[in-house]
Amino acid sequence: xxxxxxxRTGVATALFCSGHDAIVTATETxxxxxxxxxxxxxxxxGVTLELGGHQEKTYLAQDLIIPSPGVPADDAFLVTxxxxxxxxxxxxxxxxxxxxxxxxxxxxxxGKTTTTTLVHHILRSAGMEAFLAGNVGTPLISFxxxxxxxxxxxxxxxxxxxxxxxxxRPDIGVFLNLTPDHLDRHKTMEAYxxxxxxxxxxxxxxxxxVLNADDAPTVRYKPKKPQVFWFSRxxxxxxxxxxxxxxxxxxxxxxxxxxxxxxxxPLVGAHNLENVLAAVxxxxxxxxxxxxxxxxxxxxxxxxxxxxxxxxIRGVLYYNDxxxxxxxxxxxxxxxxxxxxLIILGGKDKGSDYTVLQKPLRExxxxxxxxxxxxxxxxxxxxxxVAIERAATIECAVEIASHAAQPGDIVVLAPxxxxxxxxxxxxxxxxxxxxxxxxxxxKAGEIFSKKx
Numbered sequence: 001x002x003x004x005x006x007x008r009t010g011v012a013t014a015l016f017c018s019g020h021d022a023i024v025t026a027t028e029t030x031x032x033x034x035x036x037x038x039x040x041x042x043x044x045x046g047v048t049l050e051l052g053g054h055q056e057k058t059y060l061a062q063d064l065i066i067p068s069p070g071v072p073a074d075d076a077f078l079v080t081x082x083x084x085x086x087x088x089x090x091x092x093x094x095x096x097x098x099x100x101x102x103x104x105x106x107x108x109x110x111g112k113t114t115t116t117t118l119v120h121h122i123l124r125s126a127g128m129e130a131f132l133a134g135n136v137g138t139p140l141i142s143f144x145x146x147x148x149x150x151x152x153x154x155x156x157x158x159x160x161x162x163x164x165x166x167x168x169r170p171d172i173g174v175f176l177n178l179t180p181d182h183l184d185r186h187k188t189m190e191a192y193x194x195x196x197x198x199x200x201x202x203x204x205x206x207x208x209x210v211l212n213a214d215d216a217p218t219v220r221y222k223p224k225k226p227q228v229f230w231f232s233r234x235x236x237x238x239x240x241x242x243x244x245x246x247x248x249x250x251x252x253x254x255x256x257x258x259x260x261x262x263x264x265x266p267l268v269g270a271h272n273l274e275n276v277l278a279a280v281x282x283x284x285x286x287x288x289x290x291x292x293x294x295x296x297x298x299x300x301x302x303x304x305x306x307x308x309x310x311x312x313i314r315g316v317l318y319y320n321d322x323x324x325x326x327x328x329x330x331x332x333x334x335x336x337x338x339x340x341x342l343i344i345l346g347g348k349d350k351g352s353d354y355t356v357l358q359k360p361l362r363e364x365x366x367x368x369x370x371x372x373x374x375x376x377x378x379x380x381x382x383x384x385x386v387a388i389e390r391a392a393t394i395e396c397a398v399e400i401a402s403h404a405a406q407p408g409d410i411v412v413l414a415p416x417x418x419x420x421x422x423x424x425x426x427x428x429x430x431x432x433x434x435x436x437x438x439x440x441x442x443k444a445g446e447i448f449s450k451k452x
Contacts, residue, residue: 005068108176315407347417
């Protein structure tokens, strides 16, 4: 078998398969010096390495290929291999075939990490043995040896992971929303939505599908076989979770069960109310009672890099939303604050339309600081809506923002782009931003503590 790509998922997959007596080859475009200690670990495990480029003959010599999530399904070598009858699965498909216990799968354009982490937090608070896996950080394949009857894998799933599943079947599948993203890879919204909806493809009447009743593009993908539950912050649902007055309620068989007051949610933004509603629905379906769910939500501290409070310096609040790597996520960041926002935008364009940012920038922002490869495109598409500064780098952007902001203002990194032009990933981008903010605070003599 062949593993394509040796980032976190590829390395974990190759080691797992080698440990199960597979004859494994791993191929990677990067050279050995760029891969840290991974080559040594893989060779020690008996994996054959092909580094510094791919060869078609290697692909054609396999029975099974597992490409890393970053490798497009329409990659030329994969297309050729598929045409010759070679089986191609994503890592989550492989992991599913070894998984024991229950599986909760969560996908959507935005909110996946927050919702997945919150569901995991609720289950753990209820005393359940749960694993947090997938696109959120640790590949699912890394946990399968630890699963057994009674465990629950809570898995964040990207379109990249879902487009190559075959038998993958979550007991509970959650589809949060669908907005333009990754169109540089999927080309059309139909293809993107179709990849996401594969979450439900193998579910049966015994399974549950949870969808956002407020998001019309998601509603289109309502599946036929599983039991369907909804979440909504705008209207009452027949089955699922919604807002009634100022409270979150669970609706089942025509009866409402109060969970908690909306004001008790510790996360900012209307989008996080939606994330909580989705998590409440999934957790209730997993058997957690309402009181335990409420207590867990109240104690949830949020997710790093997702509207994460960093510091207050001279009355200016700094937030890290580096995971806002598409336009819709940036819209949600703008919506989360009342106004006087200095926003850092830019990075690697994903085929996005930034013109939709004009209205909220005009209403909420006082300055847009543009960085990275997409700066030219963003400037052309938002000109006239807000004052613009070309900062080029995150270092320059933070420096400009720190001088321009006045007490009461909010500085937020919400790039609306991928970070790969200047950073390893959004986590790296967010860590650099936070360190720069802390340096500014240090110069100002500020001492940081968690924001109350």
